[in-house]
Amino acid sequence: MIAVVLATDATPWVMPSIEYRLLAPILIVLGAGVISVLIEAFLPRSVRRPIQLTLVFTALIAALIAIISLHDDRAVVGQGALVVDGPGLIMQGTIVVIAILGALLMAERGLDPSGDAFAPRASALPGSEDERQFTARGYFQTEIWAFFLFAVGGMLMFPVSNDLLMMFVALEVMSLPLYLLAGMARRRRLLSQEAALKYFVLGAFSSAFFLYGSALLYGFSGSISFPVIAEKLAANPGQSALVLIAMALVAAGLLFKIGAVPFHQWTPDVYQGAPTPLTGFMAAAVKIAAFGALLRLFYVALGGMRWDWIPVMWVIAALTMVVGSVIALTQSDIKRMLAYSSIAQAGFILLGVIAASPEGLAGAIFYLISYSFTTIGAFAIIMLVRDDTGEATHLSKWAGLGRKSPFVASIFALFMLSLAGIPLTSGFIGKFSVFTAAIEAGNTWLVIVAVVASLIAAFFYLRVVVLMFFTEPTEETATVAVPSVFTTIALAAGATVTVLLGIVPQPLLELIIHAGVFVR
Template sequence: MTAASMSVQALVGRFATDTPFELPVIDYRLLMPILIILGAGVVSVVIEAFAPRRARRPLQLILVLGSLVAAFIAVVGLAGTQTTTAAGSIAVDGPALVMQGAILVIALLGGLLMAERMVDPSGDAFAPRASALPGSDDERQFAARGYLQTEVWPLFLFAVGGMLLFPASNDLLIMFVALEVMSLPLYLLAGLARRRRLLSQEAAMKYFLLGAFSSAFFLYGAALIYGYAGSVDLPVIAAQLSGKPSESAIVLIGLGMLLVGLLFKIGAVPFHQWTPDVYQGAPTAVTGFMAATVKIAAFGALFRVLYVAFGGMRWDWAPMMWIVAILTMLIGSIIAITQTDIKRMLAYSSIAQAGFILVGLIAASPAGLAGAMFYLIAYGFTTIGAFAVITMVRDGNGEATHLSKWAGLGKKSPLVATLFSVFMLSLAGIPLTSGFIGKFSVFTAAIEAGAGWLVIVAVVASLIAAFFYVRVIVLMFFSEPNDQTATVAIPSVFTTIALAAAATITIVLGIVPQPLIELLANADVFVR
């Protein structure tokens, strides 16, 4: 105890006095996953600039898929590490590595979806030239010439790099940098849709403006916390808080502002307004990728901030998070019922799911963290699978996202409809799917932590949510197909692999979850 406070004083002293600047020791091996992806991002920009048009796509694909696999291997190689590097500003510990691994695998599936060029007869899902104004002559010309761009790949890689850093940041400033590295490419990706470009650009604009706004909140919160603790280092903040039991308003306001920034990214009520528009407007492959991975990365950061830095203030933030979690679960589930567009429905569903994961956060225990990580992984694969199906369900105007066009799909394409049903059942939390084990882990942890009432609300919300998930299944299987019914485009090997992998993981994690549970149980402690 005294040793810890001594070292804290030493640290604080370093900021206060004019000691000479020390170069931080950086262990590059520990940062390898992040470096591989960001390095690949830089190479990707170079390819975009210098490689001949024909060579770009194969080069980019090899680079993207290769770097994701390499980074995943690097993450696996670091398994069991529990330390910090770069002067304590980046944590390499169980939760960080688990979330990085999950993000990389899901990003791999997301990348496969973005690489798809078979389902849309006019090429791929992305605008031939993002800079051409929608409806302009330029745009028509580019479309007529059949231009296909590969500019999504550098953006994609930088976004993944930011996501890898986000849950590993052990310092509020690094966390902010990670937040921006992750978000800026995503804003752009959201605006790149080939079809319904105005909707897509509107989505990008909204996402950018609101995202920038929430980032500012985060930064201001970090500044206030620094004002209190004299450091942006999460463990130092924790030590400072435990040293001075009397709370200061500045800490509460600062924490509240940090939470605004983080809750915005996970799409929790009342910071959820962007979700439906962005999910609907963004190209579906991007939506799937983003919905799954951003949630993992942002929850990783949220957990780290609340557990490591503000663990001692649990009784201050828990009531606030109770309210947020309850509102998120109920509002997400209830509004989803009224949706007629499948992408908007899944957007509200993702809001509700964020609420369920918050239940694990409120448990404030290693079990809660492990449960939430299981939930995030389960949710990630299920979500990307569901969006993969949406990319394939089309009519003459591109993707048929209106629910009425899904009527009778089960009769026209039983296999695809069945896969989609599996994803819906998993999101609804039905046994033998990964979603069930996720809900079970999270709810158990919450009850153990004495949040029984919250779990009762969560169960009620699950019931409401089950209604709209099941409704899609009903629509697909129990309506007769009509001339409005969409058709399922035959995808290339890319989407097929992504879809098969997502479905397999959803079912396998539902039936034999033990290996992953054990893995998570060994990785449920943050380095401090």
């Protein structure tokens, strides 16, 4: 809307027309977020949880139905601020499904004897008498659902933003609730709060980068709209330092969100400190949303500059894959290991971005979908593996888990094999599609780097399998808690998608190819 104001400065004010039907998915989720806040304000504590949960799931399912009903629509909406197009809808659809699974995990109360994964009162000082009282009285926070809905709303806007300001607003709407939620873990609260603060400070930095870059791009092109920027770049092919700096700043803001090296330092701390269901949701959904935004920015607005950004991204992708994989080797905490794994995986997805072709776009989207289901499944299992102090995230406590709980360990092994890219899992088809796009685009050497990084990554993924299956259980070995139906559904969905996409990927590939490219 601000875009409109800026662009139509001189003309008389006209009421902007809003395409409610085309914007329905975003509006439903954000509307539900507002209602959720009102519920917190006006309803008694005892009824909040069931009502909030009903609201969340109804809103998400309604949004999903709205997205599906839009499958044939291609339009630029909201006065040019947003678009409805195939890749955008697929990413929105995946985000909503992942959000449903994430909500199922966040709603789980059967694992921790004292409640769910979130602190009873975030305001109570860690370790204080207040906190003990709140826990003893069985308090829960239901505000998390309002935060959650706003975060999902932001994620839905992020990959379909068609101008810089909308993208920035989406980035903030997505991130701010996540900063808060990251600090609300029930166990190890200091770690959680530290994580939240780090996430917030570094996130604010990156937002500032993005905003600065946006201002420079506006200065160059006189517009914040992606298609107009693309036009101006095409009309002025001479590279100006202004554009290059602007591009670097904007990209840095987005690369921070996807956790690419060298903007990755926040990832391990935040993944480790945040409540596990939230980590799972964030690892999966933020990655999709941020990659969606990155792809749109690079393909639509900066497509003409690809010979300038490809070499830089080439280096970033190679670094991301290698650094992520190598540092993951040394981790002894499973959540930190998966954090570095998510960095390495981001590097692989960047191969699709760098291909700068429809195949690259399709490959990146497929990879994102397969990665997100596998990742949320893996975090669901981390929620289940517990000892007296809560989740047993230290790797040594996973030794011999295959003996104690063969079924759960097998599913976790499946997720690890998929992340390692072993055939017959979705991860393999994902790697295959981005590698194919990269070789088609002539990036053979980058694929060789990716191959070496895959091997290093395979080593640490399989190390967990070795630990679970090839070693004896010890006294230290954690036990697997019996999950309620919420977690079971999420886990089953993750495992099913991981196997199905590995064996019959064609329907999804067809859907992605059919969806076509970004609307300009």
